[in-house]
Amino acid sequence: MSIEQEPGNQRDLAYYRQCFKEINVNRTERGEAPYQPILLLSVIDLIAEGLIQANHIHITEELRTTFNKYRNILSPDRSFDSSLSMPFFHLQNEEHQFWHLDYKAEYYRDISSNKKLINEKIRKSIKQLKNYVNHAYIDQELFNLLQDNDSRKELVDTLVSKWFTSSEDIGEDKTEYLLKANKSFQSFIEEEIKKLKKSDKLAQKFYFRKSAAREVVFGKAVVGIYDYKCAFCRLKVSNSLNQNIVDGAHIEPFAISFNNEITNGISLCKNHHWAFDKGWFSLTDNYKIIITTDLQEESPHTRKMKDFHGEDILLPDTKKYDPGKYYPSRESLKWHRKKWRFQL
Ligand SMILES: [Zn+2]
Incomplete structure (x- = not known):
């Protein structure tokens, strides 16, 4: 086009x-x-x-x-x-x-x-x-x-995809490049944290201002690791514009943790991202799904969420990435379970 x-x-x-x-x-x-x-x-x-x-x-x-x-x-x-x-x-x-x-x-x-x-x-x-x-x-x-959150995200996504994930020059896989860029962002944040006095919350707020590119790089790296599939239901849908149905979701929100490590992320479709952020399900340390008991569900054409209880989530491909290297961190999962009061 x-x-x-x-x-x-x-x-x-x-x-x-x-x-x-x-x-x-x-x-x-x-x-x-x-x-x-x-x-x-x-x-x-x-x-x-x-x-x-x-x-x-x-x-x-x-x-x-x-x-x-x-x-x-x-x-x-x-x-x-x-x-x-x-x-x-x-x-x-x-x-x-x-x-x-x-x-x-x-x-x-x-x-x-x-x-x-x-x-x-x-x-x-x-x-x-x-x-x-x-x-x-x-x-x-x-x-x-650019006043609109969604269009802004799409435009940033376009810039990042076109100009900062090109593989020809560097002979690298796109996801590898994103992982590197995400690491640079995270190192930058950690350096800044070191420079700041711990008590100076105001300064922190100023420094960790919104960064659309940082969020886009994190999201794209996370979904790339999961091969653009939802870790919960395995759904994978994309189109010719490279838009896809999954998000690189934070397990512990960035605003609280300042943690954009890949291990604080998980790839989830829009439904399951929302459900995860609302505490409708969480994960055990062994990556098994736990569903809240409080759901009334009708789902005539797909599996009910409840039926996923106890099942394994999809993890990053061990043929491509070292086993465990990018799996959700136990610390982040613990935070999520505690926040939503899941008892193991
Ligand atoms: Zn899903």
Whole structure:
């Protein structure tokens, strides 16, 4: 499916997913330098957190910090020239223009003598970028889509799938790459925790702000490990857009545990994810399903949940991954059973 074939080029979710896939990133002999996707991920986080409220993307300290964090985690080859100014300036030149710059009067005054030189200056320095540019703004249609949690997730998913799981360059399996990226995120969190004083809860809250990319990487790595199947009922459904019916669910919520290790995750279909989060079932230390006694069920076409009581869940394939390495951790399972008062 290409943009040209779509009727009317409607600026909807499908259109922007396509735009995000077709970003023209810098290619060097060391591979792709995906700084425009990283900038977009950063902007999306700030929108999600309410730090960008109107469609004016200013060059703020929060944007720089978020950009640098993502750059270090997702694109660790730091030998690339990777200041925020470069993608901020270049993203406007995309074929499908959705990123625009609002220039100051000084820009129009100075480019009359030498446009190339001025553009080069802006590209290379945040200071010059600020001197010449008020702010960036995106298509209003895109900005509106980014206000919605589900569309935001889909757009982040598109960026992560396209730009941060490519296997050709690195000769790696997609899930292996995600596992690595997830590990980098987790190491970053652990480093930050070490830096913070234990008592400083406010600082923690600030540091562990929402990160859509971190959540998407975690979710995709977890479901990849389970071969996109529900560990409870084995359901596996996907489509050509790579959407699938399972979620990489946290066993102990991230907001409580700050734990994004794969072993704090389990792949569950939407129904069983919801049921797990509500404590309708839990798991024993030997990965057997325990169902709450409080369910009234009718299920004429599929097995009742109750009938799964005592059965084994699906675990990651031991031919691909070391047995036990990515199994749900006993600690996380214990937390879940305690929270929902399951007695063994
Ligand atoms: Zn299921």
